[in-house]
Amino acid sequence: MGTDRMGTDLERFLEDLGLKQFYREKLPLSKILEINKKTIDDEPPKYKSDLPWYFLKKLMMVNVTARKIKCTSASESNRDDPLGIDDIDFDFLDSPNEDETLNPLDIITALFLCSDGFVQQELALKMSMCQFSVPLLLPNSDTKQCTLMLWAMRDIVRKYRPPDLLQSKGFREERITASELPMVSFVRFGECSLSKSEMLNKFLSTSQQYHDTFVHHNMECGDRLKTISSGLTEITWCLPCGNTNMDIFSEPVAIANLRGDIASFETQFSFLCQTSAAVFVFFDQLDSECKLLTNKNHKAQIFLVGNQQDKNFRVDPVKKLATSLALTKNNILIKTKQMNDADFVKQLRDRVNSVVNNSQYKMSVEKMADIAQDLGIMVDENSEECQAGKRLADAITAEIQDTLKYKEQQLPLQGQIWKELTLLEKETFRLQKSWF
CATH class of the missing domain: 1.20.5 (Single alpha-helices involved in coiled-coils or other helix-helix interfaces)
Known part of the structure; x- marks a missing residue:
């Protein structure tokens, strides 16, 4: 499907955001750093075309509320005015107006698609500083291709304290694209009642502090239907600081998260299976003959993560598939009817911890470029x-x-x-x- 055809979902979406002109002539850094009335005023966005600029302004300030973006309608701004019962319009109960709210992932995807390489680097750097997940594979819903964002992540430098530097109190400082780390990926097969991204946020948060690394359904506007960001694969890093009360893992690890059903995004799934130490597959209902999981030559360990609390969950297909994949008991995690989120997250951490401590399969984002090209995935760094x-x-x-x-x-x-x-x-x- 060509990008010249008018009226595609991507073109309509970019037009709504006021970004269509930057799809071919990319948004330069000078435009983002421009100082004008909009950048000085702190007024909330009123129209869809205000949303990307509001997000950019907050992000450049490294404001962790940057993803909380929605339009403020006139009715919302006047909702605190005292009204009699006869003055209230109850039509919103039958058809609530959600036209002016967008999924933050769509806005982020749109900005990366419409920005030049240097703006993409600035976006990725600031997002990592806010402890947001960063695009690893960026989808294009028009071309049905995705791009490995290697160049975009080149400026991200992270400092951490591995176990061998605990005694000396030293730190290791590296460009994240060159760091040889085990990557653990999380994907979804079919419909899933368990919010993968919300569980990942709990998984990555300490008991002292919760943080939304990944956008999820229960965040502001996170429940909005994704228009152009399905297939987006995000990455974040869980790096030790040497404090046992704060460190989730003693060894550094990269965490990847694929948005959308792997049945619709087989290329991204294949990429993760070849670059990850382990892939955790969330599901409600499994097909025991699932060719997507059985016919691939996976380098990653496969873990099945099911939710027994869902009415569609069946044990027999899980047993058959586990036998077909020669999985051990440790490779299967089921959230039982008696298990709450805290217990589930603890078991999930135990499984990931076993992967991080025992797997020798480590890979830098730089080395992922070769695998990406073999799968037909574009690499941003290859552009002129x-x-x-x-x-x-x-x-x-x-x-x-x-x-x-x-x-x-x-x-x-x-x-x-x-x-x-x-x-x-x-x-x-x-x-x-x-x-x-």
Whole structure:
């Protein structure tokens, strides 16, 4: 399906957001950093076309409420006015007006699709600073293709304390795209009554602090139907700081989350099965002959996560599929009728912990690029714009390396001169140094 055809879902959506002009001529960084009346005023958005700019403004300020975006209608702004019972319009009970609310994931997807590579880097960096999940595979609902966002994540640097640095109190600081980490992915098969993303937020939150890393159904506007973000695969990182009260895992791990049914997004699912140490499949109802799970040459461990509390749940297909996949008891997690969310999350953590501690399969986002290309997934860094930027960056860093090498070569000579100075000259030098 070509992007030239008028009236596609993506084009209509971008037109509603006022972003259609940036779909081909990408949004530059200068536009985002522009200071005008809208950026100074703190008025809530009134129209759909205000939503992306409101989100951008909040995100550039590293405001963790950036994803809480919806239009404020005139009726909402006047809802506190005292009214008699005869003055109230009850029509909203029959047909509530939801036209002006959008799923935050759609707005994020639209902005990444309409931004140039440098804006995408800024978006990804600021989102990671807010502890939001970041796009790993960005879908395009028109072309039915997705893109690995390697270049977009290049600026993200994270600092953590692995177990081998606990005694020295040191930290390891790395570009996240180059970090060799085990990745654990979470996907959905068919309809699922259990909110995968909400469970992941509980899973990633400590007992002291809850944080919505992933947008979920019970968040503001999170229940709105997704228009262009189905197939979006997000990534976040769970990195230890050396404090046992705060660390969920002692080892660093990447967490990926696929939006949508894997039956509709087989390419993304295949990518995750080849890049992850483990893939957790959430479901209500399973087909014992599920070819999607049995016919793939998975490098990842497969875990089945079911919800017995759903009326469609059946045990027999789970047993047959588990036998077909040669799964152990540890690879099956069922939320029983007696199990609450806290117990379920604890068991989920135990399963992931066993993967992180025992799996030797680690991969950086850089190395994922080869797998992506083999599956027909585009890589943003392969664009001419990114390649030109990379060549310039390499040229600049090469000059820096040459300067450092020159300074290193001069050190022995400087050391010899220093040795030949008299005691009085050395003391004079120290005094002069302290003056400036």
